[in-house]
């Protein structure tokens with residue numbers, strides 16, 4: 090899972106223009122649907138993000154683009170809020 094620190098709108102433009110690079114081979118990433126809906130409990134709310142999925146045009150690997158405020162659990166499946174620094 091890749092953590093993306095740009096806005097959703099900017100992410101879409103970056104995916105459409107191939108500005109985001111694959112972490113495995115540095116090939117351009119393009120839009121590839123969405124990952125499974127996740128439920129995240131925050132101190133005062135429950136959010137339901139649907140992470141964006143991208144596919145590398147070179148190695149054909151797919152990657153999940155997670156918002157920067159989420160981090161994955163040790164099993165790579167659970168999402169939890171990022172701790173403020």
Ligand SMILES: [Zn+2]
Pocket residue numbers: 111112113114115116145146147148149150
């Ligand atoms: Zn690649």
